[in-house]
Amino acid sequence: MLIWHSIATILLVCITLLPQWRHPHWLIRGMDYPRLQIAVLALGLLLAHFFCLDARSDLVWLLIITTAGCLVWQLWWVLPYTWLWTAEVKAAVEDMPDRQLTILTSNVLTPNRNAEALLQLVRQYQPDILVTLESDAWWQSQLDSLLTEMPYSIKCPLDNLYGMHVYSRRPLLEAKISFLVQSDVPSMHALVKMPCGEQVRMHFLHPAPPSPTENEESSERDAELIMVGRSVFSSDQPVIVTGDLNDVAWSATTRLFRKISGLLDPRIGRGMFNTFHVKFPFLRWPLDHLFHSAHFTVNEIQRLSSIGSDHFPLLARLTLNPKPNPEQEGLDADADDQQWASEITNSKNVSQQQVPRPGSEA
Structure with missing residues (x-):
């Protein structure tokens, strides 16, 4: 024995x-x-x-x-x-509707045709922004029914599991679709104009995962995360990065992204919010993410009910504060982290200069 x-x-x-x-x-x-x-x-x-x-x-x-x-x-x-940890992001203490931003992120799974389930969640939770991943032309035809309520949109329907759509109740300024690392994997970038008049810089991502059937290495995914992370680090703007990052929240590479970007993770101290895989309760991980700058506090974050995809949708409601909260601190990058980040971007010959920076000239 x-x-x-x-x-x-x-x-x-x-x-x-x-x-x-x-x-x-x-x-x-x-x-x-x-x-x-x-x-x-x-x-x-x-x-x-x-x-x-x-x-x-x-x-x-x-x-x-x-x-x-x-x-x-x-x-x-x-x-x-878990709840055993101190929350990295403070809970919102004031009710300021004109400064709240609700984001619903959903990897719909391209072959899934249960669009009504997602539309029902949109009607129920009334998000300001809906982000869909893996959405093709069929999904676009279904989601376009939201345009009367969410008239601002960015659309990139694809049949390769990397289509992406954004629908918004708030104006989307300087919106752009980019292919940062791979020619068939898009990302979206825009300014969201809040009712209070302030603007939020947003990046919507869905990098390809490392797997034996797609990319044998994580280099492409990691490079996209580091590019965006370095791009937002020096920004004084309120920033949100969200999407299916095809990486778990606690991985070394996602942790590196948090260090390089300076962004905060509202799940820390609140829960894992495992969004994948719907059908295997004992094999679930947090693959759908939302990170933000210290300008925001959290009203709520929750995993929503299944829409027939292999991912659960993720809902987050944030409050944009007039100033960054100095009590909210994330992780700091040391020299070793910076070197590792450089090795990742150099391996794919990319840099943060290629990432759109909406509002950077304002």
Whole structure:
């Protein structure tokens, strides 16, 4: 029995250490996803060590300490996305309707034809902005029924699972569709004019994931995130970045994006809000994201009901404050982070200068 416990512990150590290697291969980067599931397995193995092995053995204690170390390491990454952590973004304390912005982000899954379910959510929650990913021409024909209520839009229907649409009740200024890293993967960029008169710089993203069937490496996805992150870092404007980033909230690369951009994650201290996969409750991760500058506080954030896609929609209601809140601080990038970010963008020969900066000349 000891040999099997030893083999299981060695495997646990391997899958725990593998993501620390910064190689962009999909198999390595994919180990960032199931940290919570790995933590549960580590806990089960730890209990098995205690109850099934002779605790008088030094080797058994080595297995126990090693397994416990792996458990603590995995939990270090995911615990910030629970109620056990201090919230990174303050809750909105004043009711200021003219300064509120509600965003509904939904990866609709192109073959899914249950558009009415999404339209019903729009009618129910009345978002100011609807962002759809994987929306093709058929989805556009259905979503265009919203134009009477949400007359401002950006449309890029595609059949390759990377179509994107934005519908808005608020004016969209300097709107632009860009293909930052890959010629068939769009992103959208615009200023949203609030009822209070202020403008919010928004970036809508859906980079391709690292996978054996698409990109063997995460370089394309990571480069797009770093480009946008560096682009918004020096901005004094209120900023929001949202979309399906095809990366989990707690990964090293998303954490790097937060450091490089200086943006905040409203989920920290509130919950994981796992949006993928709808059909597998025990294999769910937060792939749909919303990050924002310190100008905002949070009224609510919630995962909505299924619309027939493999992703749940994500709803966030934010309040734009007159000034950035100095008590809201994110992560800081050190020299090593900056070097890693440069290696990522250099590998794809891209830079933040290619990212549209709506309102930057105002």
